Amino acid sequence: MSDQANQGDLEIRPSPLLTVINDLHSKYKSLKEGIVANYIPELAKVNPDLFSISIVTVDGQVYQVGDYQQLFTIQSISKVFAYGLALEDHGRDYVLTRVGVEPTGEAFNSIILDEQSKRPYNPMVNAGAIATTSLIKGAGATERLNRVLEMFRRYIGHDVFVDISVFTSERSTGHRNRAMAHLMLNFGMIDRNIEEALDLYFQQCAVMVNCHDLAVMAATLANRGVNPVTGEQAVNSRYIKDILSVMYTCGMYNFAGEWAYKVGIPAKSGVCGGIMAVVPNQMGIAVFSPPLDIRGNSVRGVKVCEELSQQLGLHLFECVKVENGKWGVGNCEC
Numbered sequence: 148m149s150d151q152a153n154q155g156d157l158e159i160r161p162s163p164l165l166t167v168i169n170d171l172h173s174k175y176k177s178l179k180e181g182i183v184a185n186y187i188p189e190l191a192k193v194n195p196d197l198f199s200i201s202i203v204t205v206d207g208q209v210y211q212v213g214d215y216q217q218l219f220t221i222q223s224i225s226k227v228f229a230y231g232l233a234l235e236d237h238g239r240d241y242v243l244t245r246v247g248v249e250p251t252g253e254a255f256n257s258i259i260l261d262e263q264s265k266r267p268y269n270p271m272v273n274a275g276a277i278a279t280t281s282l283i284k285g286a287g288a289t290e291r292l293n294r295v296l297e298m299f300r301r302y303i304g305h306d307v308f309v310d311i312s313v314f315t316s317e318r319s320t321g322h323r324n325r326a327m328a329h330l331m332l333n334f335g336m337i338d339r340n341i342e343e344a345l346d347l348y349f350q351q352c353a354v355m356v357n358c359h360d361l362a363v364m365a366a367t368l369a370n371r372g373v374n375p376v377t378g379e380q381a382v383n384s385r386y387i388k389d390i391l392s393v394m395y396t397c398g399m400y401n402f403a404g405e406w407a408y409k410v411g412i413p414a415k416s417g418v419c420g421g422i423m424a425v426v427p428n429q430m431g432i433a434v435f436s437p438p439l440d441i442r443g444n445s446v447r448g449v450k451v452c453e454e455l456s457q458q459l460g461l462h463l464f465e466c467v468k469v470e471n472g473k474w475g476v477g478n479c480e481c
């Protein structure tokens with residue numbers, strides 16, 4: 148049979164997963180709620196219509212739709228990875244003396260520390276993230292930044308760069324973050340030069356990624372820390388449970404409880420409009436859409452993840468038929 152005849156006979160159907168994300172993209176493209184972050188002047192310039200969804204499975208399959216090649220700064224989603232590096236540098240016990248693991252129920256930028264321990268509540272809000280980043284080892288500012296960039300390279304599979312205009316924009320206006328750093332210095336929770344710690348924190352937030360990159364990073368966390376595309380170990384697998392636990396309980400700020408209830412998978416959002424979600428042993432999901440709700444989470448991103456979780460049965464505590472008609476708790480086979 149000729150190639151032409153072959154093609155004529157074949158009915159090429161998109162995969163079910165691609166159909167689901169294409170439909171969600173069409174459904175929410177016209178949703179105009181939310182406003183883009185403007186407290187960092189450079190972020191206010193982003194186009195609010197940008198919208199993409201990417202899924203990368205733990206065996207390296209990729210499904211995506213929309214502006215998935217559009218670069219943006221990773222912002223708070225970087226906190227997840229910096230936490231992993233701090234754990235690798237110091238171990239669980241020491242890191243716990245500097246940053247707790249309790250949800251705050253407060254906004255991402257709230258200036259509160261635990262009354263008793265004086266620790267920031269968790270590594271997913273700004274105060275905790277600044278304390279976490281101050282733990283990253285290195286002989287000087289350049290070496291520390293290089294270690295952070297090298298860490299991102301392992302998770303993503305290619306070199307990454309800092310958006311200098313976003314970095315300098317945040318550095319010159321980030322007085323609230325600076326105030327948190329001073330408060331933590333006062334309580335001995337940060338012991339290095341705080342301007343250097345803040346610079347590294349602002350730089351890690353200004354690392355440029357696209358939606359596909361975020362999904363690969365999420366898939367790496369879903370795959371015991373091994374990047375499913377390159378096969379490289381990005382983070383020691385012993386810390387995956389620590390990282391995913393704080394994402395699950397604290398990753399969506401003061402929406403974390405409702406997220407855990409409705410969506411039911413570890414996730415992290417950022418004021419860039421990105422949301423990264425991890426379905427352990429299955430896939431990484433990323434959504435990018437800059438307009439944010441009042442809690443600082445992407446409006447379209449939350450809607451897409453809620454529906455994806457429902458349609459694919461991704462909630463970690465979903466009851467599913469496991470074998471011989473018996474029921475169990477866990478993810479469905481998608």
Ligand code: GLN
Pocket residue numbers: 222223224255256273317324349352416417418419443
């Ligand atoms: N760089 C931002 C800040 O520190 C990150 C905040 C966020 O994404 N929620 O304010």
